[in-house]
Amino acid sequence: MLESSSVLLFIVFVLLFLLLLFVVLVRKNGTAALIWNEIIREKITNFIMNQSKEQRILNFVLQNAVRGDPCSVMDTIDKYCSQKEWAMNVGCEKGLILDKTVEEIKPSVVLELGTYCGYSAIRIARLLKAGARLLTVEFNPEFAAIAKQMIEFAGVQDKVNILEGPSEEIIPQLKKKYEVDTLDFVFLDHWKDRYSPDTILLQECNLLRKGSVLLADNVICPGAPEFLKYIRNNPSFQCTNYPAHLEYMEVQDAMEKAVFLG
Numbered sequence: 001m002l003e004s005s006s007v008l009l010f011i012v013f014v015l016l017f018l019l020l021l022f023v024v025l026v027r028k029n030g031t032a033a034l035i036w037n038e039i040i041r042e043k044i045t046n047f048i049m050n051q052s053k054e055q056r057i058l059n060f061v062l063q064n065a066v067r068g069d070p071c072s073v074m075d076t077i078d079k080y081c082s083q084k085e086w087a088m089n090v091g092c093e094k095g096l097i098l099d100k101t102v103e104e105i106k107p108s109v110v111l112e113l114g115t116y117c118g119y120s121a122i123r124i125a126r127l128l129k130a131g132a133r134l135l136t137v138e139f140n141p142e143f144a145a146i147a148k149q150m151i152e153f154a155g156v157q158d159k160v161n162i163l164e165g166p167s168e169e170i171i172p173q174l175k176k177k178y179e180v181d182t183l184d185f186v187f188l189d190h191w192k193d194r195y196s197p198d199t200i201l202l203q204e205c206n207l208l209r210k211g212s213v214l215l216a217d218n219v220i221c222p223g224a225p226e227f228l229k230y231i232r233n234n235p236s237f238q239c240t241n242y243p244a245h246l247e248y249m250e251v252q253d254a255m256e257k258a259v260f261l262g
């Protein structure tokens with residue numbers, strides 16, 4: 001009797017230890033955090049609520065943010081994603097690096113690869129000068145529809161054009177179909193294995209001019225090693241790294257800025 005209760009106690013102790021270890025890993029380790037947030041927790045909540053996380057983010061914004069106020073929309077998304085459910089928006093900390101880059105360049109034509117719910121699109125659009133435009137590319141129709149509503153609610157729809165489809169198909173259409181001459185600023189924030197092929201495609205399509213700026217998110221977590229190798233060893237680009245943290249986490253991340261030298 002005494003022996004079986006000690007075994008049970010030991011098992012409970014081991015399980016508690018493993019749980020504690022997992023919680024620490026989720027806070028500090030990018031891969032563990034992404035597995036927990038994006039696969040386990042999100043799938044369970046979607047099943048229980050019969051609704052996607054992105055729809056829940058939109059509903060929270062519609063109920064709590066101020067219509068026509070981009071900063072209120074951004075703050076409300078940040079509040080939801082830091083307190084309730086993690087999501088892959090660029091977030092506030094790296095958002096400030098994005099803001100600073102846009103303010104420095106004062107771009108007329110911006111391309112964003114990876115719209116998701118429209119958080120970074122709203123962040124960029126609110127800083128654009130009169131007449132400037134942002135083209136943002138998203139291949140997931142559900143995310144594109146959420147982003148459209150989010151962007152309209154923030155009141156920046158006149159500056160933003162959501163292009164639905166894969167980046168590798170949209171980029172070659174930019175000149176003719178969307179009347180782009182060259183891009184002043186490109187924000188790369190789609191799947192990381194597309195960063196270098198799409199950077200090559202932008203050059204092949206003559207969409208970069210001397211001084212065009214690329215800013216790539218998540219170059220450490222989840223990481224874009226191929227892109228970093230390509231861009232840092234390419235004499236046509238001058239690179240700067242901005243260390244930061246993964247959105248809404250203590251996990252190390254960074255953004256990479258690359259100025260095209262022509």
Ligand SMILES: C[S@@+](CC[C@H](N)C(=O)[O-])C[C@H]1O[C@@H](n2cnc3c(N)ncnc32)[C@H](O)[C@@H]1O
Nearest residue numbers: 089090114116119120138139166167189190191
């Ligand atoms: C990290 S999220 C973008 C977050 C967004 N920039 C923000 O900060 O609010 C990446 C998005 O890119 C989209 N995506 C990934 N690869 C893509 C591709 N090749 N073409 C178009 N969209 C892509 C995904 O569906 C996802 O919505």
